[in-house]
Amino acid sequence: MMEYEVKIRVENLAPVRKRLAALGIRPGSRVAERDLYLNSPARDFGKTDEALRIRTTDEETTLTYKGPRLGLGGVKAREEIIVPVGSGKGLEEILVRLGFTRTAMVEKSRETYRVEGAFVALDEVEGLGPFVEIEAPSGLGEDGAIALIGRVREALGLAGEETLLSYLELVLSTR
Amino acid sequence: MMEYEVKIRVENLAPVRKRLAALGIRPGSRVAERDLYLNSPARDFGKTDEALRIRTTDEETTLTYKGPRLGLGGVKAREEIIVPVGSGKGLEEILVRLGFTRTAMVEKSRETYRVEGAFVALDEVEGLGPFVEIEAPSGLGEDGAIALIGRVREALGLAGEETLLSYLELVLSTR
Numbered sequence: 066m067m068e069y070e071v072k073i074r075v076e077n078l079a080p081v082r083k084r085l086a087a088l089g090i091r092p093g094s095r096v097a098e099r100d101l102y103l104n105s106p107a108r109d110f111g112k113t114d115e116a117l118r119i120r121t122t123d124e125e126t127t128l129t130y131k132g133p134r135l136g137l138g139g140v141k142a143r144e145e146i147i148v149p150v151g152s153g154k155g156l157e158e159i160l161v162r163l164g165f166t167r168t169a170m171v172e173k174s175r176e177t178y179r180v181e182g183a184f185v186a187l188d189e190v191e192g193l194g195p196f197v198e199i200e201a202p203s204g205l206g207e208d209g210a211i212a213l214i215g216r217v218r219e220a221l222g223l224a225g226e227e228t229l230l231s232y233l234e235l236v237l238s239t240r
Numbered sequence: 241m242m243e244y245e246v247k248i249r250v251e252n253l254a255p256v257r258k259r260l261a262a263l264g265i266r267p268g269s270r271v272a273e274r275d276l277y278l279n280s281p282a283r284d285f286g287k288t289d290e291a292l293r294i295r296t297t298d299e300e301t302t303l304t305y306k307g308p309r310l311g312l313g314g315v316k317a318r319e320e321i322i323v324p325v326g327s328g329k330g331l332e333e334i335l336v337r338l339g340f341t342r343t344a345m346v347e348k349s350r351e352t353y354r355v356e357g358a359f360v361a362l363d364e365v366e367g368l369g370p371f372v373e374i375e376a377p378s379g380l381g382e383d384g385a386i387a388l389i390g391r392v393r394e395a396l397g398l399a400g401e402e403t404l405l406s407y408l409e410l411v412l413s414t415r
Contacts, residue, residue, distance in 0.1 A: 106282035107339045117338065128325075130334040148331045150303075151324030159305040159321050163292065164282045 068131070068145040069210035070200040071218060071227045078176075078187045078195045084221050085178055085185070093177040096122045100171040101157065102233045106164030116233065117165070119153050126153040139227045140211050171232045183217045193235050197223055243306070243320040244385035245375040246393060248400045253351075253362045253370045259396050260353055260360070268352040271297045275346040276332065277408045281339030291408065292340070294328050301328040314402045315386050346407045358392045368410050372398055 075081060085092070101119045104110050110117065114133040119126065132144035150156050161167075173190040186198040199217050201210035228235075250256060260267070276294045279285050285292065289308040294301065307319035325331050336342075348365040361373040374392050376385035403410075 105338060107280075115337075117334075128331070128334065130337050132337065144337075146330055146334050146337065148334060149326030155321055155323040156303070159292075159303060159323060162290075162305050162307065162319075162321065163280060 066145060066203050067142055067207075067210075068200065069137075069140055069142050069205075069207070069214065070198055071140050071214050072196055072198045072230075073218070073223045073225045073227050075195050075197055075223070075225055078189065078197070081187060081197055081221060081223070082176075085180070088180070088220065090178050090180055093179065095174065095176045096124065098122050098173050098175055100173075100232070101153075102168040102171065103157075103160055103165040104168045106166070110168075116231065117160075119150075119157055119160075121153045126150050126156075128156060134229060136229050137207065137211060139229075140214055141229050142207065142210075169233060169236055171236050173232070180217045180220065181213060183213050185217065185221070188232075190232055190235075192239055193232065196232075197221070199223075241320060241378050242317055242382075242385075243375065244312075244315055244317050244380075244382070244389065245373055246315050246389050246402045247371055247373045247405075248393075248398045248402050250370050250372055250398070250400055253364065253372070256362060256372055256396060256398070257351075260355070263355070263395065265353050265355055268354065270349065270351045271299065273297050273348050273350055275348075275407070276328075277343040277346065278332075278335055278340040279343045281341070285343075291406065292335075294325075294332055294335075296328045301325050301331075303331060309404060311404050312382065312386060314404075315389055316404050317382065317385075344408060344411055346411050348407070355392045355395065356388060358388050360392065360396070363407075365407055365410075367414055368407065371407075372396070374398075 099121045103117045116131040118129045120129060128148045128150050130146045135142045171190065173188045176187040178185040182202050184200040188196045188198060190196060199214050201213050205213060274296045278292045291306040293304045295304060303323045303325050305321045310317045346365065348363045351362040353360040357377050359375040363371045363373060365371060374389050376388050380388060
């Protein structure tokens with residue numbers, strides 16, 4: 066299915082939390098996410114604009130594939146397929162046997178909120194700092210997703226510039 | 241970890257079931273297994289003697305990688321990594337996006353028994369017929385695994401010839 070989201074770099078997460086509290090929105094879970102990105106032996110995902118990720122939290126492990134990005138006026142859209150897996154270590158071993166290589170690990174602390182049905186993530190990314198992501202729920206279609214993301218962004222007063230870059234690209238660009 | 245097993249083609253599973261019953265061994269579960277084998281975009285598993293399989297039963301779905309075979313006097317030894325997954329369909333989609341291709345589906349009905357700690361499978365494979373597999377539990381080491389498989393094979397009176405071929409290869413050879 067298609068993922069629609071906007072990512073905004075912020076100076077500080079505290080004003081965003083304050084705004085959310087003022088809107089009467091309760092914080093959801095806070096989780097530590099460890100994301101291992103892998104590259105394919107058959108093609109370079111840096112060139113094809115794809116991504117393969119093993120995400121591990123205290124709660125669960127998932128494998129995610131992301132297709133090439135489409136930029137829709139600052140909103141990033143891409144195909145996303147997510148599958149829960151029983152063992153991140155085992156899956157990593159299989160992928161390495163298949164010739165996949167480890168590109169980088171991205172670690173962050175993420176607080177998640179629901180705002181008008183959208184998923185709002187307050188992220189503190191290791192080596193990068195704080196970001197806010199707003200993601201539309203699935204099933205809205207392109208226009209509905211973009212409109213919702215715009216409304217939520219305004220409600221939260223997030224005037225900073227959005228980036229179409231992924232955390233992986235941002236982490237790699239600091240090296 | 242290493243998998244050690246022997247696979248024997250039989251005329252009929254009934255005499256094997258009788259022998260197991262005479263030894264006082266109770267049948268375990270009987271499951272329908274649907275195994276989808278995939279090939280890599282980076283190398284031909286038919287040539288490198290590897291295998292990648294999504295196994296679906298009513299109970300669970302797993303992803304399995306198998307490394308090249310070593311034939312040890314009729315016993316087949318190969319590295320095996322198994323990971324439970326939440327969605328076989330989702331995983332298949334991801335692998336197809338990554339360039340993997342579907343080689344074949346192998347379907348069988350499998351009854352599993354425990355004999356002296358070994359796993360004995362009575363398989364009825366679609367398009368191939370009945371087989372018995374004897375697999376050593378992990379941790380025995382090569383010599384221990386081979387000795388146990390020999391003892392269990394003798395106890396079950398399985399005099400037929402073993403094959404080092406996989407069900408996938410046997411299915412492909414009938415096409």
